[in-house]
Amino acid sequence: MQNKPDVTTFVPFTVVLRDGREVLVREIAEDDKVGLMAAFSKLSADARYARFMAAMRQLPEAMLEQATHPSAEREFALVALATKEKGSSIVGGARYAAAPGNDVCEFAVTVVDDWHGIGLASRLLSALIDIARRRGYRCMEGYVLSSNTAMRRLARRLGFAEVPCPDDATLRVVTLAL
Template structure:
């Protein structure tokens, strides 16, 4: 499967339907959204930030925030999950992922705002990431979590991930899953763009 350059489509957006019928929008972080993203992380509970960054952290450092908002830098991407709340777009979750073409692997990490947890947002976001992994040409995806993070462990099990020992840190657990490159039942803009590119190549 031919990998697609997502930088050519920096604002592509996915609209996902949650189990309660509400719409969750997943899109790349904008270069002008550093303050909004920092505000999101500051509002997370201490436990949620600890789980997301695998250690104590109150906010992103200036350099780390710069990496988040520069989508595509070093083949790493950041997306936000947003919903309308009282007429305003609100960040309810985020994810950061990277693709290694040499190993065909897709690494990711996610978080969900404490006030919006247990509404199916994490499952929807994880499914969207699986589609993005397939569109990039990944053969497997993986993430790391603290062994104490019961919520992430339960979500990964539910989503079909298998757990293995982390290669470097006994406090962490690694969960991974093979990716079907021809799977089309998880819609996302990345998949549509990749499919269109493959069709164009066949025509040529």
């Protein structure tokens, strides 16, 4: 698989969500560490578990470093910034990663709790799908907790197929041909 970075230039865009709030969606930057830590602290324990599939009280430094420095060849990450609040703050993010030489990428989406249900996850995942498609990936997949009905419903709305995870009854695998 050949990646074509010149074809995938990401242009930040503004989104007005269903409740009228506005976010700026842009590529993650090296200096987003503080913003990511602040966003992580706003996630409920349930939201953290749904995203990381582990109980986490804080974001480990290594994970934070990796999040803000995606590998250009096989990863891409977006953040959504609330622009109308006091200062801009990260309220959501989406990313994909792929094994080297693979044309399948795995996605993840996280939205701060008080921004759920207004279309932010849908906009982030839709943008990520478009970027992965333009970068030459043929398939996007995600591992979703069986209990995470909101994410499973979103994946179905965006065209993902869903099957039980063969290795773990608590997970579902959602897959989209790009």
